[in-house]
Amino acid sequence: MQQETLKDYSQDARIFKFRAALALVVVTLAFSVLLGRVYFLQVIEHERYAAISDRNRIQLQPVAPRRGLIYDRNGILLADNQPTFSVTLLREEIRNIDETLEALAELIEITDRDVERFRQRLQQRRRPYESVPLRFRLTEEEIARISLNYHQLPGVQVEADLIRYYPYGESLAHVLGYVGRINERDLETLDPVKYAGTHYVGKLGVERFYEPILHGDVGSRKVETNARGRVLRILEQDDPTPGVDIQLSLDLRLQQFTEKLLEGRRASVVALDPKTGGILALVSTPAYDPNLFVMGISATDYNALRDDIDLPLFNRAVRGGYPPGSTIKPIIAMAAIDSETVRPDYTIWDPGYYQITPGGRRYRDWRRGGHGRVNLNLAIAQSVDTWFYDVGHRMGNEPMARYMRMFGFGEITALDTPEAIRGVLPTVDWKRGSLGEPWYPGDSVNMSIGQGYMVATPLQLAIAANVLANRGRWQQPRVLKGVLEETDEGRVLTLPDLVHSREVPEDVVIRHPEFWDPIIQGMVDVVHGPTGTARRVAQGMTYRMASKTGTAQVVAIPDDGRYNPDELSERHHDHALFIAFAPVEDPQIAIAVVVENGGGGSSVAAPIARQVMDAWLLNDYGTEEEPDDDGA
């Protein structure tokens, strides 16, 4: 028994040892297969997997160029780029936006307004994997707090960005415009490659017009990212080409001085440099803070601006269409004599009204009793309506429209005010086309004093004044002075190709160039003549100014009625207009002033123009006290 057990055990042991040895052979073979597999992956296929691994971690990212800076004519910085850190959310990486927002709100201050704007931006179409900003201008402490909690906040990133800043805010809003975040509409027109890294684009004004050169060219960088797309380090960078810095002909001091003069009014002033056509000041009040728009304005702020009865968002200077009133009379007078409709010495008897046919409708002169004998000089200096009614009726629409057009009415001639409107220069064809009516003789009568269908912007009026100052010679009206180009000899001011994007109108063609003299003399006498409508502003003037006042009716006054401002609500008062240039002998500034519901051009608009000119010509920015205002 004992023997048998022993025998059995030894047999079992042998069987076991054999099987165990067999198992070890199998184990060794199996491990060889594993090693072979690893060899295959790590040696034979190494290159391929190394490439896949690099593709995994390395991504090519666009780098937004630095936007070009904007300076005024004296080199004062008007539009800056400020480095800021913002916290952004990557929608694709976030499962629950609300939870992420709550988590972030515990780390940093997030106002309801931030959340509201964030949700607005979230609604808009984006590029895939484009992050949506939640809060801008993080403090260093906030950045640190977010960074510490990165791992709990997938899809949350702190991004460094250069954000446009307008240090002079409201003062330049209507000239510079602003940049804003790229939205759906912008995406349709923008080059997707060039703007791959850019979040902002010029939306209005100079920022919009010079977008192609201010933007610069996109760069790229190779970055190492983790599986969540978070950038860990930069491996290689191809620097972007920064946008070009530009200098404007605008004078910040003059602009702000003018803005102060217009404070509290709905008004606009445009001043040009006749030598160059450069816009020295372009003011429209009230204005708004463009910085609000840069990072996306909240609905509350926007609604407040939009619903403001004074329309601060409305750029009156380039989009405000006003009946130009008497300000166009010098051009009508030129049309009348140069078209040889009447001779330069044409004289009428003004009884205070004009009738096309005896006993017909009476077109009233602004002075009820009339001016008596009126020649061209007096007609301009005293703004005698009847003289113009007469020549306007004699000319008819065509010569008036032709000459007006040569001075830029009904046209967009300024280069870089992209929002500018054409206004209306009524012609026979225009009236038939838009109103389906023929041109009546009465229409010519109304047109001769800038009423009726005529609509012009303050910018157009200023340009017309500029052309008058230059005696018909055109300079391209533009805000830009030049672009600052880096060369070996330092910064040089050059003109970009963009200035050729709009043709400069041809110089005014006058059959009798000698006719400029009587026309301009008439304008000089508006101020300096003994009976000129704006003679009050000549007080203490050390230079000579040529100008023309204008008053545009807001409500129609009955033929036999009288304009009585006291009976009308403020918003129905006449618009006050004034165009001028000075000094007459060597014009250095041409200006148009429009004060909505301001009353008379001579009493309200002319003093403003005088102060602006004193500032520009005499460097007299002194006290801004209102000059004597003794009635219309």
Added chain:
Amino acid sequence: MTGRDFQRTMPGASTHFRQAPSLWSYTHLDAWLLLLLMLLCSYGLFVLYSASGQDMGDVTRQAIRMGAGFFVMIVLAQMRPRMLMTLTPWLYLLGVGLLVAVMLFGVSAKGAQRWIALPGFRFQPSELMKLVLPMAMAAYLVRDQLPPRFKHILVSLLIMAVPTALIMKQPDLGTSLLIACSGVFVLLLSGLYLRYVVSALVLIGAALPVLWSFMKGYQKQRVMTFLNPESDPLGAGWNIIQSKTAIGSGGVSGKGWLQGTQSQLNFLPESHTDFIIAVIGEELGIYGIGFLILLYLLIIFRGMLLAMRAQDNFSRLLAGSITLTFFVYVMVNIGMVTGLLPVVGVPLPMISYGGTSIVTLMAGFGMLMSVAAYSRSPRR
């Protein structure tokens, strides 16, 4: 039968009388196995530090688990194999009972019901079964002469099938596979006739399509993903593509410790648990993986050697099965990560982060050492 066979049983018996008890015989530990396991654990902690994203907390927790594992190993090494055998039926019944309890009252996690929640901690009965099943199979088979007869084979297969089916139902394919393997190893090592082995293989081949129809959706998907990982690169195939990329991009010498881009930048999923060998491959290259495989091979050889030296069939079969099951762990895990085998949730022994598997494995090595200790002094 021969004198040689008789003599072979003697040296073990005589050494007991000749040698003074050394440290190793006194502690019942096997020096070689202990050294290899400690090397393996150290290597594991070294790699885990990188794989967990340099999380010292993870490393510490893992080290504590390893400590617990060594403690369990030392305790089990003190038990006589004979006593283990006596306890086996009761342990088996307890294990099956717990598995049934899991099915009835278990805690669900990630779509599987594997846990029993006790106050203070959670317990996974399938881990107990990993140890108990080879014991039960061995204990049953050694009651009769080996090789086992057909009837005994059937009964032992039943012993194996009950827990395997219960675990598969949880569902936990990986663990049920490992448990079935440990049972099959007992049978194979017991000297099962080759004709049975061949017919079993034929049967399994025929049963595969049937098995397929009983598989759960996620199991089928794993198989499909295994066959063609590129078919679903962002979903189920992601893990495999990324792990192959990690290993392949490591090349011969690797990208350097802590320098693996796939693992450090989170492209590699489960980089500190089931897929940790991809981190080794990426950062330490083929040297790192080769060293690991060598360690495993040495442990398996040592285990089998200890099994061969055992003095009774129960010890042999248990030790052999434990060692070969350890091999299956390694094979399935590395095969999975390198894309040779389907994705089955099996951790890399001693290296992957996670508690239960380390303690279970160390308990197995404890029993192995007990076997070894009592082969040196069979009559003690």
